[in-house]
Amino acid sequence: MTPVLSPQQRFDGFIVGAGSQLAAAAARAVAESPGTAYNPLFLYARPGLGKTHLLMAIGHAARAINPALIVEYVTLDEFVEAFHTAVGAGQGEAYRRRFADADILLLDDVQFVTHRRETQAELLRLVDQMEAVGGQIVLTSDRPPADIEAFDERLLRRVAGGLVVDIAPPDYETRLAILHRKAEERGATFNPGVLEAIASLPLDSVRQLIGALNRIIAFQAAGRAPLDAEQARLVLGVRGTASDVPPPSGVPGAPGKERPPIPGEVTAAPDEFGDFLSEVADTLGRQVEGWRRRVEEAVARWEGQGYRTVRLVGLLERGVDADPAAALAGFVADIERLQALQAEVAALAEDLADDAAFRNPDAIEVAEEALVRAREGASPPPPPESIWAFDDLVESAGNRLALHSARETVAHPGSAYNPFVITGGAGVGKTHLLHGIGNLLQEAPGAVVACLNARDFTDELVEAVERDRVAPWRARYRRVSAFLLDDVQLVAGKERTQEELFLLFNHLVERGAQLVFASSVPPGAIDGFEERLASRLLGGLVVELPAPEREVRQAVIDRLLGARYGKADPELVSYLAGRPAESVRAVQALVQRIDAAAEARHVEPNVALAREVLEGAAPPAPRPAGGPRTSGVTGAGFRSPEKSVLDWPDIGERLIEEWR
Numbered sequence: 073m074t075p076v077l078s079p080q081q082r083f084d085g086f087i088v089g090a091g092s093q094l095a096a097a098a099a100r101a102v103a104e105s106p107g108t109a110y111n112p113l114f115l116y117a118r119p120g121l122g123k124t125h126l127l128m129a130i131g132h133a134a135r136a137i138n139p140a141l142i143v144e145y146v147t148l149d150e151f152v153e154a155f156h157t158a159v160g161a162g163q164g165e166a167y168r169r170r171f172a173d174a175d176i177l178l179l180d181d182v183q184f185v186t187h188r189r190e191t192q193a194e195l196l197r198l199v200d201q202m203e204a205v206g207g208q209i210v211l212t213s214d215r216p217p218a219d220i221e222a223f224d225e226r227l228l229r230r231v232a233g234g235l236v237v238d239i240a241p242p243d244y245e246t247r248l249a250i251l252h253r254k255a256e257e258r259g260a261t262f263n264p265g266v267l268e269a270i271a272s273l274p275l276d277s278v279r280q281l282i283g284a285l286n287r288i289i290a291f292q293a294a295g296r297a298p299l300d301a302e303q304a305r306l307v308l309g310v311r312g313t314a315s316d317v318p319p320p321s322g323v324p325g326a327p328g329k330e331r332p333p334i335p336g337e338v339t340a341a342p343d344e345f346g347d348f349l350s351e352v353a354d355t356l357g358r359q360v361e362g363w364r365r366r367v368e369e370a371v372a373r374w375e376g377q378g379y380r381t382v383r384l385v386g387l388l389e390r391g392v393d394a395d396p397a398a399a400l401a402g403f404v405a406d407i408e409r410l411q412a413l414q415a416e417v418a419a420l421a422e423d424l425a426d427d428a429a430f431r432n433p434d435a436i437e438v439a440e441e442a443l444v445r446a447r448e449g450a451s452p453p454p455p456p457e458s459i460w461a462f463d464d465l466v467e468s469a470g471n472r473l474a475l476h477s478a479r480e481t482v483a484h485p486g487s488a489y490n491p492f493v494i495t496g497g498a499g500v501g502k503t504h505l506l507h508g509i510g511n512l513l514q515e516a517p518g519a520v521v522a523c524l525n526a527r528d529f530t531d532e533l534v535e536a537v538e539r540d541r542v543a544p545w546r547a548r549y550r551r552v553s554a555f556l557l558d559d560v561q562l563v564a565g566k567e568r569t570q571e572e573l574f575l576l577f578n579h580l581v582e583r584g585a586q587l588v589f590a591s592s593v594p595p596g597a598i599d600g601f602e603e604r605l606a607s608r609l610l611g612g613l614v615v616e617l618p619a620p621e622r623e624v625r626q627a628v629i630d631r632l633l634g635a636r637y638g639k640a641d642p643e644l645v646s647y648l649a650g651r652p653a654e655s656v657r658a659v660q661a662l663v664q665r666i667d668a669a670a671e672a673r674h675v676e677p678n679v680a681l682a683r684e685v686l687e688g689a690a691p692p693a694p695r696p697a698g699g700p701r702t703s704g705v706t707g708a709g710f711r712s713p714e715k716s717v718l719d720w721p722d723i724g725e726r727l728i729e730e731w732r
Contacts, residue, residue: 077145078582081128087250091240092122098237099126099210103133106141106176106208110235112199114182116213117239119607120277123212126239127178130210134176144171145178149575152191154415157543161418161425166377168194172201176208181604183213183220192224199230209234214604241276250278251285260289265301273310279611284308286489286613294476363397364388370400379407380432406433413439416547453522453548456510456556465501465508466627470618477615478505482512485554485586489613491577494590496617499655502590505617506558509588513554521554526562530569537568546572550579554586560609561591564600574605587612625649625659632663637676647679651686662686 083103088096095117101109115123131143146154158167171177177198185192202209216238217223217231242250248271255267270288275281291307292298299307367388371381387399410430417439418425429438467475480488492509494502510523536545549555555576563569580587594616595601595609620628626649633640648666653659669685670677 077128077131081125082132083129086122086125086129087246087253089242089246091242095126095237095239098235099130100133102208102210103130104137106134107206111203112209112211112231112234114211114217114231114234114236115239116216118214118277119604120279120611121239121241122278123239124180127180127210127212131176131178141175142173143176143178144174147180147578148182148184149571151179152188153575155194157418171198174207177202179209179211181213182211183215185223186221192227196224196227242278244271247271247281250281254282254285258289263298263300266299266304269301269304270308273308277607279607283610283612283614290477290489290613291473293480294473366400370403374407378431380434383434403433406436409436410439413443417443418543451548453520453552454524455521456507456514456523458511460504460507460511462508462512465504466624468621468623470621474505474615474617477613478509481586482509485513486584490581491587491589491609491612493595493609493612493614494617495594495614497619497655498592499657500617500619501656502617503558506556506588506590510554510556513586519554520552521556522549522552523556525558526560529557530563530566533569533572549576552585555580556588558590559592560589561593561598564598570602570605577608619654620656620659622649625653628656628659629663632660633677636667641678644677644679644682647682
């Protein structure tokens, strides 16, 4: 399967600071001379400091130098997940060969190998196989190898035999250089001192740094005016003037190796033309024989794994009259495409994954048809609720940043702010905004939007585990173009849910899908929320929805009363909007309270009634026309309203006296 390497994460995009200089230099050396410089190379650092960036950069650089190299990138969780799937499908040996045959293996987040004895045994076997044939291994972790709990002693010795390097948090100069680079990439301009103000904050994670920059960009875009340094500090929650910071002293780059020149070809002398022709013939013969051997080896390899090799056999029978390298590369690419198709089909409908088309590189169209059938049979993910329309949200000074940034997210999904995180107290409109964004994203042609609550996400996972249907459940969400999760704080303390969310997050980001989350508290303050998830959420844009301001309250009240009575009394709307409310939900409850009192008296709501209900002013209750009111019970002589609860307009008279 072709490795998924992020195109943005290359060496030229990695800002090298004092704390990352050794790690960057070692990574470059490994990319230039895989299997010889440092093997294995083990990089460790806290989340958000660039471990994955360096892994991706190694893969890109190595393939740029030698496109024939087989590079595999995988996270530890993905390695375990895919291995179990392969074993369940009877393809365990093929899966092992996939990694053992790689020239470079890039394995991310090794710390999650803790207490997985079977996985550690597979990893040890893989390390030994790759080292035996000179394959390069690069591993990353959020802690040093010796601090990984229950780490196999044999693996520890293998890792210690290579090079172990840590990545320290960036210093001021490095943070400022990163901000300059990211601002340039975004096409954003700032007043003097703004980037310096951000760089001076105590942010030791690159993701947090970029998240802070995103917030300033969003705030400037929403306000349509550039900020100065002090305003930027206030936007980021820092008050007062920051102490003087030293000017950037430049960021040292990792020195690159100068490659030796390629020697020129030797030409024969004119008077030795016969010898020259003979030498050319011998050379061509050796080349042809070499290519024949390569094709024969490919036939043996792929037939051994159960694939049809008619195309390669035909190449041998015809003779190598075309470009054999291109023919082999095309054949391997078709097999990788089949493997990808089969894996997706197996996740959706296991019975269709046994189709013989998945073993025939000349029948890719048939395999693609099987995938279409599997997708048609898979249940779609839950869509956003149509009742939560984005246009129904009322913009105010307090929520302008959130709404403007949401529009930018919809206009540029997967690139403007990804992930987009909405925080705020209960009932302030987070769910409305989340579903409103989802409904706008769903309007794009071919869009598949999943929008659900974190509690439902966990419940679905539990059901999938119980029914042994985790793979189809994963596939249901991995094919979406946007994933929106409400109340993400509810996954705190749920280890398996957080693991699945982490895997899904990485998969969707790699595909360029948009992610949106809502939370009652900022990601970094969720107790029991894994740092790797919090770090990824903080790397996007985090916005806060405040308690509804007067214009929001007034619009909500006007809409509710207008829907109930056809029109709203402006004086009543103004009075109710002036009442304090901590949430939109509280505003709705206020209107419902007045509406219930009006319904009980068979009148339309007005300011006098509202004052009576809310402030305790009690004018005489109006009597309905048509004579005195009775209990509604005929023939029994009951006159006291306390003896019945039927059909009294006044809610105060609906009480029943307790029998003694």
